[in-house]
Amino acid sequence: MAPFRCQKCGKSFVTLEKFTIHNYSHSRERPFKCSKAECGKAFVSKYKLMRHMATHSPQKIHQCTHCEKTFNRKDHLKNHLQTHDPNKISYACDDCGKKYHTMLGYKRHLALHSASNGDLT
Structure with missing residues (x-):
């Protein structure tokens, strides 16, 4: 059994970090703020903030093999590739x-x- 159990919803977590992040879902707290003044977004974890920061980068290193579009995040390219799937x-x-x-x-x-x-x- 996982050692960290949420008192509000009963979900259990193996690590304190995941338990803490989960608790933000109840409080709606987003302690990790984007440093770009024009952005204003905030996140529940440092990982999600760092992933978000890539969207502000002018470098778009992930290029679609079917068209000219480029992306600054690999998961955005993966989502885009679905648009080219003939069986979608x-x-x-x-x-x-x-x-x-x-x-x-x-x-x-x-x-x-x-x-x-x-x-x-």
Whole structure:
């Protein structure tokens, strides 16, 4: 059994670091702030902040092999590569017909429709 158990939701964690990061989800605290004045983003861990900082870099070393697009983060390139996959799944919005290639993008879009209709749950 994991030694760190959350009193609020019951989840257990093996390390104090992961337990601490999890606790931020309850408090909504984001102690690791981006140093770029124009950005204003903050994160629950130093790792997520460092990953974010790459988005401010002018160097885009990850290049798509199918087109000319370049990215400063490898995971952004990986997401982009899905747009070139001939077997990709497409999620279409029943309300407006807009199509998405990731479930995350599709769910974010549906949330916008819900919010504009007054449903904020």
